[in-house]
Amino acid sequence: MASTGFLSQEGENGRDDSDQSQNAPRAWCQAAQKMSGDLGSKLYALFNIGESEKTASASAKEVEGTTENCGCNKPCDCSKGNIDLSNLYSTDLLPASDGDQATMTFLQEVVDVMLAYIVKSFDRSTKVIDFHYPNELLEANNWELSDEPETLDDVLLNCRAALKYAIKTGHPRYFNQLSTGLDMVGLAAEWLTSTANTNMFTYEVAPVFVLLEYVTLRKMREIIGWPDGQGDGIFSPGGAISNMYAMLVARFKKFPEVKEKGVSSIPSLAAFTSEHSHFSIKKGAAALGIGTDSVICIKADERGKMMPSDLEKRIVEAKQKGLVPFFVSATAGTTVYGAFDPLITIADICKRHNVWMHVDGAWGGSLLMSRKHRGKLNGVERANSVTWNPHKMMSVPLQSSALLVREEGLLETCNQLHACYLFQKDKHYDLSYDTGDKALQCGRHVDIFKLWLMWRAKGTFGFEAQIDKCLELSEYLYNKIKDREGFELVFDGKPEHTNVCFWYLPPGIRYLEDKEEKRRRLHKVAPVIKTRMMEHGTTMVSYQPQGNKVNFFRMVISNPAATFQDIDFLIEEIERLGQDL
Amino acid sequence: MASTGFLSQEGENGRDDSDQSQNAPRAWCQAAQKMSGDLGSKLYALFNIGESEKTASASAKEVEGTTENCGCNKPCDCSKGNIDLSNLYSTDLLPASDGDQATMTFLQEVVDVMLAYIVKSFDRSTKVIDFHYPNELLEANNWELSDEPETLDDVLLNCRAALKYAIKTGHPRYFNQLSTGLDMVGLAAEWLTSTANTNMFTYEVAPVFVLLEYVTLRKMREIIGWPDGQGDGIFSPGGAISNMYAMLVARFKKFPEVKEKGVSSIPSLAAFTSEHSHFSIKKGAAALGIGTDSVICIKADERGKMMPSDLEKRIVEAKQKGLVPFFVSATAGTTVYGAFDPLITIADICKRHNVWMHVDGAWGGSLLMSRKHRGKLNGVERANSVTWNPHKMMSVPLQSSALLVREEGLLETCNQLHACYLFQKDKHYDLSYDTGDKALQCGRHVDIFKLWLMWRAKGTFGFEAQIDKCLELSEYLYNKIKDREGFELVFDGKPEHTNVCFWYLPPGIRYLEDKEEKRRRLHKVAPVIKTRMMEHGTTMVSYQPQGNKVNFFRMVISNPAATFQDIDFLIEEIERLGQDL
Incomplete structure (x- = not known):
């Protein structure tokens, strides 16, 4: 067993030792018995992922004492107890013929490990993190990949190890990032998304998810305040990419020839954002061939809000230098201070100088969902594009980031390349649902279902x-x-x-x-x-x-x-x- | 119930009607009884997601007839039967106090829906797709988002609906895309990844996953044939983005000033790829400000392989026109023909003209895992960068795409921006594991665990x-x-x-x-x-x-x-x- 080293060493996670592990009762039938009553603490005892101060082994033995057949404390004809994962390999799982029972047993074991982890995540007596330094973690365990397969029991040990050393990002005292929390409906939706295992490029391969993206983006645009929710948008792999999309579309809108001819064929550009803005604006400028020097940092006041007077001054200066101001990124909720730039004044300036107004609301955009707080984004409806990450303030599982664009069709004209092997024009359904050519990505992960399902819930x-x-x-x-x-x-x-x-x-x-x-x-x-x-x-x-x-x-x-x-x-x-x- | 319209109409999915739905037995205790014997068909009967020709309702009634308490056909003290999800809302789930039982019940129900779907996915008598035209799907059901919450029972109905209309991408007769199949270990790993719900930017928030990415990328580089697996790499959201990274890094290598000064500050570039290559090369060139016209399409022979003589001719021509050839993308496994460009000859040409050689092995890279077939990629070890998507030929769940780069450190110098609020320099651990500044993304989804776990299995x-x-x-x-x-x-x-x-x-x-x-x-x-x-x-x-x-x-x-x-x-x-x- 290549991976035994993982866990045996510490004796405080997984099953305490491998003999016990193989005898230990498993199975949902047994789980059902134990889940009545004080579910949380019994789960600890049963699955025993965790700190040694828990009375894990005692409870586990108590359970074993009453075991018959599958491990539940009653006579039953459940065949679960007969499946021994220590003799099985991934090749015994579906699609292997007769692989259904092994598959159910294996997946249910994984589910049990996860359920125990989830309950622990919300328990304040549990550590947020069981921290180990990189060299400790690398050297103390065998994480290497080899030619030979592991048994399914070893695979489960790996699952336990991964969760043992993970940060409990759902823990009530985890405040480290803008994205925290573990939403149960969102999680269920992510599990289901993985099970559906498809791709957003066409309606053909993701009919429901493509429709749900359409419905959700329209709703988000309504909430921004665009008439009838009109416009466009896409879910992208994170706020940095959403911001990059915005810059890309803004450049294309002003100089559509850039798509074929490149940046060398158009005048020198200038983008503007506050000194407190997210680094993705500069990162995007570097990637898009605009260059970080073309991103002009606007002064922020002591609360971290962009100073509009400085913005206007710098736009005028840029024009005088022969640059073409094409993009202002105002921030709604800065990363460090949580500041909201004054969007109305910025919108006025953008209008005056004919510059694309983007609002990076990756962090603060979700305040639009609150009648009490949405006033902080007044003016957002005047933006040409908005980044809004439900995976932050709305606690949607990672990742869920939307770019919303006011002008319909622009994303598609900017990015499409008409690959005929993916976007056939002679299909039998309405092709406007094949939205894949809007994207920079070809394959695009299904990020929509968790947000949609949480919203329904x-x-x-x-x-x-x-x-x-x-x-x-x-x-x-x-x-x-x-x-x-x-x-x-x-x-x-x-x-x-x-x-x-x-x-x-x-x-x-x-x-x-x-x-x-x-x-x-x-x-x-x-x-x-x-x-x-x-x-x-x-x-x-x-x-x-x-x-x-x-x-x-x-x-x-x-x-x-x-x-x-x-x-x-x-x-x-x-x-x-x-x-x- | 806002969502009843979803399912009642067709009567062939979910539970047949909503009354029956609420009385229908649930629970893992009951599931255990039924999973012995002919598991697959009993799952159909129990969960009844599917075609009406199944003898679903008969079996379901048979089960109901023997129900006591939780729904299992034996007396038991399982309290599962007492939890009625039709009266509960998401706010009754964890982190609600005493939310653990409702949470277990709800999540287990979702798991049951998924398990039934999985078993069906591999059943050849099941349809690959239950197709509906977009307008039918949009109009026939209520997918809208509203102000008020739904009950957890309705949430489950939504889950069933999503799977009912989904493509069974794991079905043995689904051949539509390069990514097909549903791997049970990979799926388990994806569920676990969602449960861990973290982000790849720092070791601090993803210690295990960051290490596993390190281990896996090194292994992949070894397999490519780079000495001791040295080099660099990153998992990105899909092959198109991996290819874009390659182009970005190649440009930076030749003209590092482009990061600050932009494309206007450097000579006009030319990139080369075969006429059969993936559209992402042109898409990347458009986004990076190089322009699609700068991508020169090289003739392919009748098998779809790039013709090296044409490549060299076009490189020479480009130089004569004053362009700087900076990037050749050879394809290992073209999208349509599955052709492998002749990498050795292309490597010779790239060396002669001092051009970055990229191999787009999104589709064909996985053949490196086969002693029998890896010869088709001979010469790949001479590439400067390689795209390799384990989510295609290795059947890893979507998405799993790696960009491997031969020169270490280049990705980081190309993309880093040193945001001090994310990449603090005075942390207590070895900062070389904070790999987030290599990425174009800020938050980056954990794509590594599924590949790593499948590899172990x-x-x-x-x-x-x-x-x-x-x-x-x-x-x-x-x-x-x-x-x-x-x-x-x-x-x-x-x-x-x-x-x-x-x-x-x-x-x-x-x-x-x-x-x-x-x-x-x-x-x-x-x-x-x-x-x-x-x-x-x-x-x-x-x-x-x-x-x-x-x-x-x-x-x-x-x-x-x-x-x-x-x-x-x-x-x-x-x-x-x-x-x-």
């Missing part, structure tokens, strides 16, 4: 409630720390999004008079606290410097699982881990 | 066996039709890959003497047969014209579920559906 009002709650939590955090000793906000004023940026000053630094020494030492505080958070596994929050500001914490809340108590915990944990610094 | 030898078998099937098809009346091959000679391209000439066309009339009528044959295939739902094969050749079938085999009998079926089905034309 929650309704727009459900998303709204979820978003409003996260914003309420961030206001609670802001109120808690604004006058708390040892905490200092990076900028004044209530958060507009859920971003709360702050320093924690340990007592040893708090009263230092030497400003430079204080800055120097403060810069090291957040990285050390973050290290300790990860080593303890109690919580995770991001930190970074910004401009001349030394390292500070950027707290964001997008996880519907978080509560007021989790915010309290975070503050106290930072104090606990940082007080000696 | 099968071993390299298992992939080899799978690939060899598909090639054997295509040779069988070739041998069967090469002298069969009514069939004509598009090009002579045994297939190099699994592509077999042919016309079917119905009796009414077969003996026509007027060549033009014959061509004209033959052009319409494949579309009509394809339409009938879809309407009958029996099989699916692609067709297209190419150059001056009228519509022909392009048969490809990448599905390990296919057998010799399925090939026989395909031929007879084409004859059956086309004989009257």
